[in-house]
Amino acid sequence: MEVEGQNKFHKGRCLCADKGVDVVLPKNIEKFEIIPPSPSCGKQEIIVTLKSTERKCLNPESKFTQNFIKRALEKI
Template sequence: MNTAIQCIILLACTIICISGGPVFRCMCIKTIKSVDPTRIAGVTEYGLRPYCNKREVIVTLKDDSQRCLDPAEKFTQALLQIYTKKASRVAKMITTSPGTTMSPGTTESPGTIASPGNASTTAVPKLS
């Protein structure tokens, strides 16, 4: 009888673990060296996370598909530099002077890619 209870508890724990919450893992399995810059709609950079020990750069193309770029490649580094500069320019334009306010309900600047809730994610604006 004692063994039967142990088996039931073990089975219940196994089911809970298997059907539990989301399984976090790296988003990029394969990376590419570059992509046609005219097809890029946006860039998202993910830093190191507890469940993924590598930096990931994901570009969203104009056809809504996504590609993973190799962060060590010169193309990717140049792309991130361009997007970071553009993000700082957009941030300066959005910065309001003392005494002015943004419209009610405005939480995100237009033309940016929202991060998917990850604190180490860098959201950068889309190039026009």
């Protein structure tokens, strides 16, 4: 599993159009990215890439997302 914190600047918009999904099966996650707030997007975004190469935004406020990040950081 790969954990990245990236400070990417995008062209004035957020990558996640809505609040994101609350739950994704952990076994289907290939990698995830935590993108902090920036001048072009004022909210933190958490994006997972699934093994099917599909990308989904996770709801940063869901218990699943918070627990998933906590467990991933403990493994580092």
